[in-house]
Amino acid sequence: MANLLADPDSGLTPAQLAARHGLRVAGERPSISRYSGQLWRYRHFISAYAQAKLTASFSNARLGQLWQVLTPLTNAAVYFLIFGLVLEQNRNIPNFIAYLTTGLFIFNFTQVSVQQGTQAISGNLGLIRALHFPRACLPLAITATQFQQLLGSMVVLLAIVVATGEPITLMWLMLVPAVLLQTVFNAGLTMVVARLGAKATDLKQVMPFVLRAWMYGSGVLYSVNLFAENLPGWATAVVQFNPMLVYIELARISLLEDTHLLNDSLPLTWLIALGWAAVAGLGGYFYFWRGEQEYGRG
Amino acid sequence: MVNLEMSNDVTVTLPRIQERIPTVVVDDAHVVYRVHKGAAGNTSPVAAFKRMITRTSAPNVRVVHAVRGVTFTAYRGEAIGLIGTNGSGKSTLLRAIAGLLPVEQGAVYTQGQPSLLGVNAALLNDLPGERNVTLGCLAMGMSPAEVRRKLPEIIEFSGINQRGDFASLPMRTYSSGMSARLRFSIAAAKQHDVLLIDEALATGDKAFRKRSEQRVRELRESAGTVFLVSHQLSSVRDTCERTIWLESGEIRMDGPTAEVLAAYEAFTNGK
Numbered sequence: 001m002a003n004l005l006a007d008p009d010s011g012l013t014p015a016q017l018a019a020r021h022g023l024r025v026a027g028e029r030p031s032i033s034r035y036s037g038q039l040w041r042y043r044h045f046i047s048a049y050a051q052a053k054l055t056a057s058f059s060n061a062r063l064g065q066l067w068q069v070l071t072p073l074t075n076a077a078v079y080f081l082i083f084g085l086v087l088e089q090n091r092n093i094p095n096f097i098a099y100l101t102t103g104l105f106i107f108n109f110t111q112v113s114v115q116q117g118t119q120a121i122s123g124n125l126g127l128i129r130a131l132h133f134p135r136a137c138l139p140l141a142i143t144a145t146q147f148q149q150l151l152g153s154m155v156v157l158l159a160i161v162v163a164t165g166e167p168i169t170l171m172w173l174m175l176v177p178a179v180l181l182q183t184v185f186n187a188g189l190t191m192v193v194a195r196l197g198a199k200a201t202d203l204k205q206v207m208p209f210v211l212r213a214w215m216y217g218s219g220v221l222y223s224v225n226l227f228a229e230n231l232p233g234w235a236t237a238v239v240q241f242n243p244m245l246v247y248i249e250l251a252r253i254s255l256l257e258d259t260h261l262l263n264d265s266l267p268l269t270w271l272i273a274l275g276w277a278a279v280a281g282l283g284g285y286f287y288f289w290r291g292e293q294e295y296g297r298g
Numbered sequence: 299m300v301n302l303e304m305s306n307d308v309t310v311t312l313p314r315i316q317e318r319i320p321t322v323v324v325d326d327a328h329v330v331y332r333v334h335k336g337a338a339g340n341t342s343p344v345a346a347f348k349r350m351i352t353r354t355s356a357p358n359v360r361v362v363h364a365v366r367g368v369t370f371t372a373y374r375g376e377a378i379g380l381i382g383t384n385g386s387g388k389s390t391l392l393r394a395i396a397g398l399l400p401v402e403q404g405a406v407y408t409q410g411q412p413s414l415l416g417v418n419a420a421l422l423n424d425l426p427g428e429r430n431v432t433l434g435c436l437a438m439g440m441s442p443a444e445v446r447r448k449l450p451e452i453i454e455f456s457g458i459n460q461r462g463d464f465a466s467l468p469m470r471t472y473s474s475g476m477s478a479r480l481r482f483s484i485a486a487a488k489q490h491d492v493l494l495i496d497e498a499l500a501t502g503d504k505a506f507r508k509r510s511e512q513r514v515r516e517l518r519e520s521a522g523t524v525f526l527v528s529h530q531l532s533s534v535r536d537t538c539e540r541t542i543w544l545e546s547g548e549i550r551m552d553g554p555t556a557e558v559l560a561a562y563e564a565f566t567n568g569k
């Protein structure tokens with residue numbers, strides 16, 4: 001049955017025939033510049049998909065979109081009860097409620113992005129196997145969805161900050177670049193875990209522990225000065241490069257009057273924040289693109 | 299298949315056939331599945347560690363050789379039926395053409411990006427049909443303006459509004475036939491160079507089947523190539539003039555639909 005000539009008329013082998021008519025190998029990975037171009041053309045899909053996910057995630061709850069605000073609030077209340085009232089962390093911190101909620105909301109942004117990112121590919125196999133689009137749309141849509149959620153919780157956060165007696169200053173404007181840098185960082189990280197989670201399905205089980213450990217290392221629930229007091233010098237030096245600690249500290253310093261940075265230098269903190277955004281954003285994108293032709297297989 | 303039959307009349311010159319343009323070239327393609335059976339067999343940590351050291355593959359991975367050396371060429375304007383008994387590798391072959399499964403050996407060349415339209419292509423079930431149409435069209439690379447223009451047309455074609463306003467209800471409330479119809483309508487709304495249809499026409503009622511067969515014919519005329527996997531020989535007969543019969547991952551027969559179907563029916567009845 002096997003005939004070596006694909007086309008009896010022209011006498012070419014299949015590969016020659018394909019080359020002559022400009023056919024390409026199925027499922028080939030585009031170059032990174034072409035891939036970026038494709039991604040740009042799919043920007044409407046990314047935003048529509050993010051919006052759709054947001055609507056769908058609350059469609060079965062009676063309170064609907066209200067949960068966008070209720071979930072972080074409930075979280076903050078529980079942690080305030082334990083770390084504020086039971087463990088009395090508030091004696092080291094002037095405005096503990098605002099300090100805690102800022103940390104929680106900023107950390108939550110990254111936490112949920114990463115959690116959902118591990119499933120960006122493995123949870124959407126139906127869509128991936130049915131339609132062709134640059135797969136980076138999926139982790140990017142997750143970041144966009146979470147960004148929108150963050151905007152919702154920011155309104156609550158600002159209300160809490162004002163209600164606990166913080167003045168409204170020009171420093172608040174610093175929150176905008178801080179959150180944008182964090183968004184780029186999140187997008188990169190989400191793409192990394194999306195690729196990892198596509199192959200290693202066990203990652204979903206491991207991720208909660210990693211994120212929990214990360215939260216404790218980011219000074220969300222207690223004063224960051226505890227790191228300097230209780231850790232050996234080299235460990236404090238390492239901790240101050242923790243991207244989440246940096247993003248949380250930047251948010252706190254813009255909103256709260258009486259805050260101290262772990263490394264005492266605001267320009268250095270901004271530099272670290274920028275560095276992490278660049279490394280994670282570009283590196284994550286490149287890493288995700290390298291795996292483009294594997295997604296949805298197996 | 300082109301017949302270059304020499305006529306007895308020597309004065310007649312050979313018919314000048316214009317060059318046919320290939321859209322899919324499959325060259326000795328092999329597709330192999332590696333199936334993880336989960337935690338079975340020797341799963342003790344020591345054994346797993348030993349495998350990591352010696353770099354042998356886990357014993358719970360089984361290899362399934364689904365497509366074994368398939369070669370054919372499809373041309374522009376053709377509609378090709380793929381038939382074969384269950385598990386003969388039809389759907390796997392379609393996935394390989396769509397570029398969703400890698401070939402172990404050989405190669406698959408395609409023109410443009412083939413679209414695979416399967417009955418299990420899941421959209422977002424919690425969202426209304428309309429939103430799913432919008433999303434699906436955007437995912438196929440249409441512009442928002444184009445989507446807005448085509449939306450009523452797609453809803454109309456799918457016929458989901460025949461029993462009241464279903465387009466604004468979440469897709470989880472649809473019957474399986476209705477959601478399959480909607481998925482087909484979305485995919486058929488775009489001009490594809492190569493359209494791969496997996497059993498999609500089998501769902502839906504008679505009226506919808508008629509409409510979709512008509513649509514497949516239109517897609518074909520506008521210079522695309524259509525592959526159709528179906529167990530319904532009647533729909534293969536109505537839409538395809540060429541048929542490939544796969545058995546155990548190999549091509550058993552490739553030729554005009556009438557011939558192949560006759561042989562296939564003799565084969566399945568004789569079993």
